[in-house]
Every structure is written in C-alpha cells, then in structure tokens.
Amino acid sequence: MSNYDYAIAQTIEDAVSLLNEPGKRSIPLAGGTDVFVALRVNDLWFDRLVDVGRIPEMRQIREEGGKVSLGGAVQFKQAVENPTLRERVSFLSAACESIGGPAIRNAGTFGGNIANAAACADSLPALVCLEAEAHLCSAKGERVVPVEELVTAPHKTQIEHGELITHITFTLPPKKARSCFIKIGRRKAQSISRLSIAVIGTLDEDGIIDYVRICPGAAVATPVRFRNVEQTLIGKRPGKELFAAAGDQLVAEMIESTGRRWSTPYKEVALKTIAERALANIFLQDESSC
Amino acid sequence: MAELKYIGKPAQRVGGLEKVMGKTKYVGDYNLPGMLYARTLRSDLPHARIKRLDVSPALKVPGVLAAITSEDFHNHGQFGFPIKDMYMLAYEKVRYVGEGIATVAAETPAAAAAGMQAIICELEELPAIFDMDEALAPEAPQVGPLRADGKHPNFLGHYPVYKGNPEEMLKQCDVTIDQKYETVMQEHAYIETEGALGIATTEGGVVVYVSCQSPFIPRGHIASVLNLPEGRVRVIVPPVGGSFGGKDDLNYQAAGQVAALALKTKRPVRMTFSREESMIASYKRGAMRMNIRLGADKDGTLRACQFKSTYDSGAYSSQSPFTSWRASIHAMGAYRYDACTVDINTVYTNQGYAGAYRGFGNTEVCSGIEQAVDEMADALKMDPMDFRLKNCLKVGDVTPHSQTLTESVGLTDCLLAVRKMSDWDRKRKNYSNQPVNGDGKRRGIGVAALFHGTSLGAEGADEATGTIELHDDNLVTLTSGLTDYGTGSRTVYTLIAAEVLGIDPSRIRVHLPDTNTAKDSGPTVASRATMLGGNATKVAALNLLQNLDWAAADLLNCDLHQLQRVGESYVGPSEEPVSWETVVSHAREMGLVLSAHGKWTAPLIQWDEEHGTGIPYFAYHFGAQVAEVEVDMNTGLTDVIGLWAVHDIGKVIFPQGAYGQLYGGISHGFGYALYEDVDYMDGYLQSVNFDTYLIPTSADMPEIHGGFVEAEFSQGPFGAKNIAEPAMVPTAPAILNAIAHASGRRIRKLPANLERVMLGEALKKKASTVSCKVALNIT
Numbered sequence A: 001m002s003n004y005d006y007a008i009a010q011t012i013e014d015a016v017s018l019l020n021e022p023g024k025r026s027i028p029l030a031g032g033t034d035v036f037v038a039l040r041v042n043d044l045w046f047d048r049l050v051d052v053g054r055i056p057e058m059r060q061i062r063e064e065g066g067k068v069s070l071g072g073a074v075q076f077k078q079a080v081e082n083p084t085l086r087e088r089v090s091f092l093s094a095a096c097e098s099i100g101g102p103a104i105r106n107a108g109t110f111g112g113n114i115a116n117a118a119a120c121a122d123s124l125p126a127l128v129c130l131e132a133e134a135h136l137c138s139a140k141g142e143r144v145v146p147v148e149e150l151v152t153a154p155h156k157t158q159i160e161h162g163e164l165i166t167h168i169t170f171t172l173p174p175k176k177a178r179s180c181f182i183k184i185g186r187r188k189a190q191s192i193s194r195l196s197i198a199v200i201g202t203l204d205e206d207g208i209i210d211y212v213r214i215c216p217g218a219a220v221a222t223p224v225r226f227r228n229v230e231q232t233l234i235g236k237r238p239g240k241e242l243f244a245a246a247g248d249q250l251v252a253e254m255i256e257s258t259g260r261r262w263s264t265p266y267k268e269v270a271l272k273t274i275a276e277r278a279l280a281n282i283f284l285q286d287e288s289s290c
Numbered sequence B: 001m002a003e004l005k006y007i008g009k010p011a012q013r014v015g016g017l018e019k020v021m022g023k024t025k026y027v028g029d030y031n032l033p034g035m036l037y038a039r040t041l042r043s044d045l046p047h048a049r050i051k052r053l054d055v056s057p058a059l060k061v062p063g064v065l066a067a068i069t070s071e072d073f074h075n076h077g078q079f080g081f082p083i084k085d086m087y088m089l090a091y092e093k094v095r096y097v098g099e100g101i102a103t104v105a106a107e108t109p110a111a112a113a114a115g116m117q118a119i120i121c122e123l124e125e126l127p128a129i130f131d132m133d134e135a136l137a138p139e140a141p142q143v144g145p146l147r148a149d150g151k152h153p154n155f156l157g158h159y160p161v162y163k164g165n166p167e168e169m170l171k172q173c174d175v176t177i178d179q180k181y182e183t184v185m186q187e188h189a190y191i192e193t194e195g196a197l198g199i200a201t202t203e204g205g206v207v208v209y210v211s212c213q214s215p216f217i218p219r220g221h222i223a224s225v226l227n228l229p230e231g232r233v234r235v236i237v238p239p240v241g242g243s244f245g246g247k248d249d250l251n252y253q254a255a256g257q258v259a260a261l262a263l264k265t266k267r268p269v270r271m272t273f274s275r276e277e278s279m280i281a282s283y284k285r286g287a288m289r290m291n292i293r294l295g296a297d298k299d300g301t302l303r304a305c306q307f308k309s310t311y312d313s314g315a316y317s318s319q320s321p322f323t324s325w326r327a328s329i330h331a332m333g334a335y336r337y338d339a340c341t342v343d344i345n346t347v348y349t350n351q352g353y354a355g356a357y358r359g360f361g362n363t364e365v366c367s368g369i370e371q372a373v374d375e376m377a378d379a380l381k382m383d384p385m386d387f388r389l390k391n392c393l394k395v396g397d398v399t400p401h402s403q404t405l406t407e408s409v410g411l412t413d414c415l416l417a418v419r420k421m422s423d424w425d426r427k428r429k430n431y432s433n434q435p436v437n438g439d440g441k442r443r444g445i446g447v448a449a450l451f452h453g454t455s456l457g458a459e460g461a462d463e464a465t466g467t468i469e470l471h472d473d474n475l476v477t478l479t480s481g482l483t484d485y486g487t488g489s490r491t492v493y494t495l496i497a498a499e500v501l502g503i504d505p506s507r508i509r510v511h512l513p514d515t516n517t518a519k520d521s522g523p524t525v526a527s528r529a530t531m532l533g534g535n536a537t538k539v540a541a542l543n544l545l546q547n548l549d550w551a552a553a554d555l556l557n558c559d560l561h562q563l564q565r566v567g568e569s570y571v572g573p574s575e576e577p578v579s580w581e582t583v584v585s586h587a588r589e590m591g592l593v594l595s596a597h598g599k600w601t602a603p604l605i606q607w608d609e610e611h612g613t614g615i616p617y618f619a620y621h622f623g624a625q626v627a628e629v630e631v632d633m634n635t636g637l638t639d640v641i642g643l644w645a646v647h648d649i650g651k652v653i654f655p656q657g658a659y660g661q662l663y664g665g666i667s668h669g670f671g672y673a674l675y676e677d678v679d680y681m682d683g684y685l686q687s688v689n690f691d692t693y694l695i696p697t698s699a700d701m702p703e704i705h706g707g708f709v710e711a712e713f714s715q716g717p718f719g720a721k722n723i724a725e726p727a728m729v730p731t732a733p734a735i736l737n738a739i740a741h742a743s744g745r746r747i748r749k750l751p752a753n754l755e756r757v758m759l760g761e762a763l764k765k766k767a768s769t770v771s772c773k774v775a776l777n778i779t
C-alpha cells in the first residue's frame, strides 16, 4: 500500500506553486485513469499528487476568433458533447468517444492523455493533425510546445518536473474540411488501440486535394504526421489508386521507423486499410468506413 | 397434471434485489473484531525444488502473528479428488508459477505482505514442460506423481469411447475430413476473487466461510489436513460472486490455510485475493489439441468418426480426470455413427493448471467437432443445417456409447426453431453468393449443435437431500447442500416448494449452504442443482404436504381425497374454505412434525472405462445456436451481429433464470471464440489482469434471441433438465462457422482474434516474466 500526500489546487498559480514546492516530489493528478493504474504495479515515484482537475479554467473548452482552447483538465466526455468540436473537428470528437468506456471518458483528460504519452493514446493523432500546441506553465514561466514535439518517445515527453499543461490550443480548420478517425481495437469498448489513424483534408474548387494531414496512432513510437504521404496527396485528384499508393507509402515509412517487429505482419495490412478508408471517407464521401 | 401456478411463471430471483442494490455481503466484506489478514508467498518459478524454507524472519515482522507451510498440516496437507496430488501449501516441489508455498497472518494487509516478503525461500529450478505434446517423452521431467502401473508419471489418464472400427469405415466413405483443431486455456473471470474466513471454536474446531461451490468438499479436506473429526469443521458458503466451475481447489487451499491459521492464532483470519493473485494462482479451462476424422456418404449420411486428442491438465490433476471423461463422451457430437472411436490422453505439464470450467470438456470438444461437421457439410455441398438435421440424435437412436435414447431428445426441434428464428435459409443463401464488396466486409452465418449429459453421469454417486421446515411464524425454510453461486437454484427450489405446497413463494426462504444444517448432496457442479436439488426439494415438500393435508382433512372432517385447494386455502365437502394458516395451526395442535427431509437418487448408469461403452448419463440436454457475423477482411475484426439460441432444457422452472443462464453462457462462449487466451509463455501468465485479458463487454454482445424446447424428462422435477453449462458450449463453434462462411477462412485454433482472422495465425510478443513477478508482490 503506497503512502503519499494529496493536495487540491484551486487555481493554476496554486497548482504551479504546489508542484514546485521544494523537498517534495509532486505530480499533477487529473482523472487518475493512468496514475492509479501505474501505481498498482510501480514503486511510488512521487510524494504528492496535486489534483488539478478542479481548477475551473482548466475545465473549459473555449472558441474565439477561430482558435480553440481546451483546458488541460477537460474530460473526454466534455469534448464528445461539445458542438463546435463535433461540427468542425469531428475526428477529435470521434477519437474521444472511442476512449475506454463511459466511466473513463467521465474522468480521463487531454492533459493526462498527452502527459502519459502512450503510443496508442487516442486523442493525440487528431491533435497532431490540428497542429495543436500545449501551453505549459511552471515556476519558470510559460512556454508553448506543439503536441507533436512534446511527445518524444513512448511514455516520454518534454514536460519538465513542476510543469503543468494548462491548456491546448489549435486553429479551427477550414469550414469545408472533412476529417475522419478510425480505431482498430480488439473489442468495442475498454479497448486499447491496436492501430488508429486521424486524417483531415479539403478539396479545392476543382476537386483537387489542397490540404491534408495524416497521423496514425500506435503505428510508430509517437504520434507524428506523415508529411511525405501528405505531399504525395497534395495537388492530386482523389481516387482509389492514389489512396492505395499513399497507404503503401505510409506502411513503408512506418516500417522504416520501427523496423520489422512481431506485430508488423498485421499492422502493414491493417494500416494500409484504415488509411485508404479514411482517405476515401474524406475525399470520396465514402461513409461506410468511418 | 393440474395447471402449474408457479413453475414456469415469472418470479423474483432470490437474492437478486440485494445484489442489484449492492447490499450483498461477500466473504471479502466480512470483518470481525481482532481479525487477521492472510497472505501467501507464491512460486515465481514454473518447476522447482524447495531447497530451503524458513518462515522465522516473517514472524519478526511487526504485526505478523503466524506463518504456516506444508509442515503445519497433517500428511503435509495432501488433498485432491479424484487424485490426491495437491497440497494445502507446496510440499518439496512447486509445479507452476503462482503455487502457494507459505502463508502468513498479520494484523494488517500491509504487515501480511511484508511478512510474506520476509520469508526465506530458496528454490532450485528444475527443467519444465510447457508443451503437452512433449509431456510423455521418456526424458521429460517428472511433473505428475509416480504411478503404480509404471506408466509415465506425466500421463494422467486415457478416456476412450469405442464403437466399431472407423479406421476401416473411413476407407469406404465417399467423403472424408481429416483436420486438427486446438483450443486454449480460458479464465473464469468471476467478479468476486477467491476468499475465505476462518474462526476457531472453543471446542478446538473451526468454522470456515469460503466462497466455493461445494461446501462438503472443503469440510472433508479441512478435517483431513488438520486431523480433526468432520463434526468439528463447519463450512458455510456466503453469497458467491460468480464461479463458473472456478471455485474448487484454490479456494479449498485458502479455506485450509485460514483454518490452520485461525487454530494457531485463536483469532479470526481472512484471506482475500487480489485480481492478479487470482489470475496467476487459479486454475483455468484446459487446452486441448484434437485430430478429427469424419466420413460420410454422398447422400449426407455421417458414418464414421475418429477423434484423437491430448488434453493439458497442467501442474495438477484437479478435475481433469472428470473433464477429460466428459469430453470423451461428447467428442463426436450429437450424431449417429456406424463406427466411432474417441481417445483422449490427458497429461501433466507446468503451464499453470486446469480444472473445472463451464461445459467441462464439452466446450473444448464441441468447438472442434462442430467445425469438423461444418467442414464435412461444405465438402458435401450441403447446407450445414440440413446436414445436422439429417444426422442428429432422435428418440430411439443408439448413441456411439451404445445407449438407446428413450425420451427427451429435443435436438431436431431446437435446430428447426433456431433455423426459423434466425432467418437462416435466406441469410445463408444471400451470404453464400456475396460479391466481395468495396468496403472489405463480408457477412456470414453459422450454426452449431450440442448434446450435454445431465448431472455427474458415471463420474460418481448421484444423489441429493433437501430439508424443509415450517416455523412458528409460518415461514417455510429450505436447505440444500448445493450452492446457488449465481445460478438461480434457490429460486428454483422456492418455486418447486411453493408449487408442491400450494403456497405463495414469498412464504419461503432458502438458507445458505452450511455443513451443520444442510445435508451433503454431492458437489454443486455439472449443471445438476435443478435436477438433483430440485427433486430433493420436491420430495421434502411432498413429505411436509402429507402432514398438512392430514391436518386439513382432520379439520374439515373429511377424507384426504376430498380435499381441494383454492388459492392457498383448503376446501372440504362443506365448501367453506379454511386458510392455510388455520390448517398449519391445527397441524401444530395435532402435534404433527412440520419439517421433513427429501432425498432423490438419480437413475442408475454404468460405464465400462476400458471398453469405452455403457450408459454415461441418464438424460441429455440438447441445443443449437446460430451466429451471424460481419468480418472485416482487411483488419480481421469480427463483429457478431446476431445470436440465436434454442435449447431443450426440459421443463422451464424459472424462466428469467433460464434466460439469464443462456445469455451469460453465451457471453462466455463469445469470449472463448474471439478474445480469450490465457497466454502462459514458458509457464508465466502474460495477462494478469483484465486490461490485457479481454472478455466481451456489453458493447460487443449483440442481441441474443433465446428460446426453449421443453422436451420434458420424466424423472426431472416437473420434467426439468438443465441449462447452466450447455448454454456456452456451442457458441464458439457457431461463431467460427459463421466466420468461415463469411470469409472462407477457417480458424482451427481459438481464439479468432484480429491476427488469426486476417493472417491465419496469431502473432506472439516475446514472453515476459515481469508481470507475474511484479503482480505476486503487489501490496
């Protein structure tokens, strides 16, 4: 049985000062859906949990001038229910809706998902596509780091001790953008992503792809955009053959990044499949797959 | 028969409301003043000699009051049935990762864990066997006990059924099938983990509350390992949070350990397992490798079956002799054959250990034979439903065991009903002509049938005794030595007693099983509680009824045959009703005994173990299930979109209970088909909790359409047979057959997970010993 302290932060300043109190290893606690699972099997790695889940500003989703701000402690349930997100970045809502089950979505947060930095974290691929930025606050001040760069390896981030993700921001994509998130899990709920993909894009007036972003989940060490694949698609007319080529390229780059692993024989087929399906959904309006 | 008032009518489940409201107290909720907590040191090696075991350092840990090893038990704590190869705590050797070695009792769980960790235990690793096919090699390390007959110690038993010579007949058949099928181990996943609470009595005996199925078995074991007369050991079964066959041996060990510690410390001692400890230490459904050969004529007549298999019992025999026997009886499926042989060889290895689990051998063999039968139908270009209907057992048939079926064979009706309910003919045709559509998903529909021998069969003596008592406040209580661990048997007994006595079920209570008040009725296994316990309850209630009827006749001044019942009341020739209460008080005034016993003994059966022939069971359950699936050809994901199940369970006594068993059983079969795989690698469990050991969620289960064929069994209570185990048996093969229909991909090794469906094989991560080792030390 672990012995540790617990403190509730009322404000961001409060949280930062608690997290930076000398002589005590303090870490943020939001929904606890990762912390308490880890605590069961790991030696205690902190002296105190600082509960940041009750700080009002960190629980808000705001939209202003085409920019969205998600508080670090916004729960997935809130994101799923938010009309702006549903309308403008439906792949993010879909990703949040795929997480765990109702209880986990009522507790789990974006801040926790990012800081925990699992390769299969489901909210990350969409955030990476949106070029979302994490706003970090510590005793040293504030800094802003793109989510894609913040996560450096599985379960490793650039977040320093005493730093708090106060909020995450991104610019809303063009109104006409369509997006898609596909997750393969072994079952329909309480299921870790075996593989996932987030894709967003637009066509110009001539029906040519003029904007596309692709980020698979659980494919490589961290959720990153596959920019070469995006380049393959830009300026082209959507079509099955193009998407098949993009899928092949995506798979080749995945294998280049990870090497051939025990799971590669499965992932190389499945990743191509979901990539093609996501692209068809967005650019060919093929509703069956997303 | 007069119209039934309570049997087969909607009823409130006994104990249901308390469970839904969270009020039920399980043994882990029991707290007594001065109670100690017990914790077991478990082996982190799959096979080892215990070189040194010293518990004295544990006793120096603050808060620790006692520690025990095999030395603290009579005869080293040896127990087991039918083969005595286990110990309350390991003696000289450990044979699987997770085997208990020593147990401490302490003031707090933390002190108990610290005490457990302080024990000095030096293990000398021994070579181990992880593959059942290597168990009988001459040089294989010895896992099982030495045998008197000189056979390999890792050989546990051979279980045959012999009729004719299929080898010869297969040569004459127009079409033959020869395939290998394999099942893997499955975890019971009961919500309540193992637990026991021991209390020493002033007379030097012990009372043990233990979550288990069959209280008289641990009473016997505890008495034997503590060298106490059985009368000094009282076992009470508190509400049980699920079992599915899983609460035998390990719980008996927990019971024996808390009993020993309670006697030693003179304090109550409780042990409750964490989920990880439960997963690592507990037995599972065993794995089986099968080779099935079938032969049929061009016209679709099945003629020959040759079934050969190996069953892995793991480190201990547990129930495997019985599981293997039941498997052998059901291995050929519910069909007629001119010639049929079954040979099952059961062996010891160091892959955990296998014991009882719902379906008990039939679940394993059914997943093989029902796929083979489907493959045969395909080869014959016959509809699998027609093929089964043509060959399935009917009244008057002789089974391959040489048993003539004289009554209660409802399989044809089950198949016809499920065919209609599922819209089989239309779907089968449509999906068979399916173009490969653009989205890579394809649908299919599959069927599987089963028979399942009721009760113990030739496993052993088959009888049960119930008691009934009418108390001063007119409450009627029942006892049974059989446990309602979620099956609904208490409701069944209530309805039977109410029906017989002609009183409202609300007047009746059923006591929890207690070896001091209930009568030994054999084990609560083999889906026998309704038939055995139900019949015993019926006899007991009839005995009580006699006295009440007599009192009524006396009161109404008439002969017994002139009595009538209107509602609960008695009416005589005067046509003036007298209330049941009035009759009861008159019976008291007359000095009549208002309690009774009722004993029921099952019809005789016999089995010739050597020649594999006889009458294995006195009656059979039959059933058929249909699964409709959509297979994503490019991700391997199988979505089960519909399930239909029609079972011949005899007379339905408690409808909601019967449906509950049906749905629950199907969800177990669903997991068995698609997700579940107790992945021992080199003896180490890889999934030690439900984050990685996946069972179906409510989101995965489609709507289940259930139905019952009531082919009444003349000797069942009101014609009832059984449902609990057979509900899960055909689910996996029905799903696998549907996957094959949809995708053309035959998954002959369970489970049909993403990789197997897409690539035809599972992908294996490197084995790790870490999660087991970490989990055994969780504090």
Ligand SMILES: Cc1cc2nc3c(=O)[nH]c(=O)nc-3n(C[C@H](O)[C@H](O)[C@H](O)COP(=O)(O)OP(=O)(O)OC[C@H]3O[C@@H](n4cnc5c(N)ncnc54)[C@H](O)[C@@H]3O)c2cc1C
Residues within 6 Å of the ligand: A027, A028, A029, A030, A031, A032, A033, A034, A035, A036, A037, A052, A072, A073, A098, A099, A100, A101, A104, A107, A108, A109, A110, A111, A112, A113, A114, A115, A116, A120, A121, A122, A123, A159, A163, A164, A165, A166, A190, A191, A192, A193
């Ligand atoms: C049953 C179950 C199912 C799950 N299913 C999924 C799933 O389908 N998909 C998925 O992606 N995940 C899943 N998860 C994992 C988990 O729910 C998510 O990662 C969730 O986002 C974690 O958020 P939290 O608020 O609970 O984090 P916590 O557990 O509170 O914290 C996690 C880590 O983040 C740090 N942290 C938290 N908030 C901040 C902050 N604002 N700034 C800096 N650091 C912070 C904590 O210190 C800790 O190190 C599941 C977990 C469980 C238990």
